[in-house]
Amino acid sequence: MGREFAVIGLGRFGGSICRELSKEGMHVLAIDLAEDKVNEFKNIASHAVIADTTDEKVLKELGIRNFDHVIVAIGDNIQSSILTTLMLKELGISKITVKAQNDYHEKVLNKIGADHVVHPERDMGKRIAHSMISNNILDHLELSDEYSIAEVKAGRKMSGKTLIDLDIRANYGCNVVAIKQAKDINVSPMPDEVIDHDDVLIVIGADKDISRFEKHLVVDED
């Protein structure tokens, strides 16, 4: 690969990015002000250093210019987040992703040239809200304002039936694109596939169609 990532701020969000990139074999430089955080990542990231990234000299010494993608995951200290982003931009980093705390923060980040601004708590809140409205929707990927992919517990009403029996596309306008059975995932389910009580259906469609499907075919069993 040879892609080089740097993660600044090793809180829950930045730390998780650092772990996942490392797990996927990426080269990651982990940076935090706090010694205990840096020690935590010594054996996870390629390198881990204690540094205050609001200091331009420090950033230069780290050789941050050589990194393709820098993630700024500094949280509560919005000023440090902005200052760090500003200097990364000036140093010519080609891709800067920054965690925002609120809309004002996002606006400033966009103005000073952040390439991608993310709101992890807000986005995850939306996602979890959707899964809470229905006890039977386990997870949810929003494709657009109107379309989603949802993971739906099959339950007893569908148990023993085939996809032909249920004719979900004709009746509800949504498609079953995969079926999870215990640890296995069938990504090319056949029309005569028999659904088991414990299966999880991966359904794609308009939000209104998915919720109609879920209301008619899924029994709340909690």
Place this chain on the structure above:
Amino acid sequence: MGREFAVIGLGRFGGSICRELSKEGMHVLAIDLAEDKVNEFKNIASHAVIADTTDEKVLKELGIRNFDHVIVAIGDNIQSSILTTLMLKELGISKITVKAQNDYHEKVLNKIGADHVVHPERDMGKRIAHSMISNNILDHLELSDEYSIAEVKAGRKMSGKTLIDLDIRANYGCNVVAIKQAKDINVSPMPDEVIDHDDVLIVIGADKDISRFEKHLVVDED
């Protein structure tokens, strides 16, 4: 509907849940210690009250027993999160979802009877890490350790070709389950569908197959 939700802690995560549930027409009681947070949600949630939920008397006075699902989104104060969860459980709430700060916190929450423990920052970090590894994977839903759904930019290499031309299932073992074209989403793409440069393909399959597909067919255009 008539389902009743209460959200305790109106930070970014709890606040987002509260907004989204309200947007979807749910009845939500919003609770926080801080007056400014509560004021922010006065016109969003069904009700918004200032309260310290570590006080059992306060919880009883709120009539919290009547709620079907309570979300504890208290962050930095782990002790308050645990104490609140413990009392909700004793009051017989049937569904309690709690935000955890770390593994230790999660362990305690599970022991005292939380029904669902969530790690928003950690989960979103994982997700964003995956989308950063490839500039062309826009979003990502992990179905299991080995399977995912990914949103992939089509780009020039696929442009003008049909799904038959590309034969993605035979060549890469993954399936195109939908195509996003500007604001439209086609959830039943035909085999002779012509792909445009700007289209976004929704692909399901094993992680290794998706990344093979992405490496061969998607040109990095950033």
